[in-house]
Amino acid sequence: MFLGNTEVEAPKGTEVVKDAVRKLKFQRHIKKSEGQKTPKVELQISIYGVKILDSKTKDVQHNCQLHRISFCADDKTDKRIFTFICKDSESNKHLCFVFDSEKCAEEITLTIGQAFDLAYKKFLESGGKDVETRKQIGTLQKRVRHVGIRLRLRSTECPF
Template structure:
């Protein structure tokens, strides 16, 4: 293994400075994985890491697992490791945290770099397999280092602090987006549970509001305006309607109504007959009145005749 880059002034790089400072250079490779190392740099350190990850990859390959393909995006801000199909960032290795980068001279396909993890502060060695571009990728990372170092000297160290602040803000944005997605999923679950509970309780558990026309005893309040309104009984049933007098009248065999002198109007009879009817009605009224005033008094009746 050897160092893939140096800061010699006469170094000839492969890409224009604008391509790495304003954009990024993409590469495709196979990702063997990452492992923790004890030192931030050193040829023997990366050689042991490569040997370890190659052995683990052979075991996974014998189990039918393929080596995953990734996309590398190299710029003066760092090396991003993305899924080539979904473009999801799997690892974001900031350039000021990369302490060593090299390709394997015995195996032209293998290249590595060591990066300090921002959360655990552990040194991780990332190992890749690229059949044709291993050396080119290490040189591109070296050129990004050279451009970043020049920019650091021009800004007096302020550019590094700015990149650190930007990196912290990006991390916070990612955490907030994850938290927001979790809250949306929880709200959606609660809405689904509420909808299911409403469906289960609506047929039998729904409460019908009491009609404003009844009181607390389910009785219709008395209203003098509508004396003929039906009043429910205690068991809630309605009493049968009272038939009118005209409905009770039955006709005889010839279709005529029976004679009722008390239901006829004053203009239905001649004056002499009407006066007799009024006298009879008046007399019968007082007889009934006298009976109810003294119901225990029995009138004396005399019978005259022969008794044997």
């Protein structure tokens, strides 16, 4: 389920994410009490980004380019919650996207981390000739290292 997105003040950080999760959970509680349902979505994760699709109509609700994602994390206390922070291309504001997954959120977080790794490998294979990829490579390298280290540390936390 997609709890929504909210503007955050910083591009990364566990406290930033925790505040966004609290805010959106509270909003979900209010909507639930008013009889509104939390929308179900599908995620398409690729080396280009994360697309959030309406689960019924398959309409794209959000298209977050990979190079604009600055932070990705799952919640250690609630294994169903995962988040990522993405810089909006139009407003240049950082938005935190929050999801409540029926499956283990850590697996989804790991998949986004793998997308960063694959995008970097694609760049290396192209010999740096892909101009668009070259623009994004510095950012991707930092994120692959940052996300990769954090995700490896969490890899034992999710029971199967």
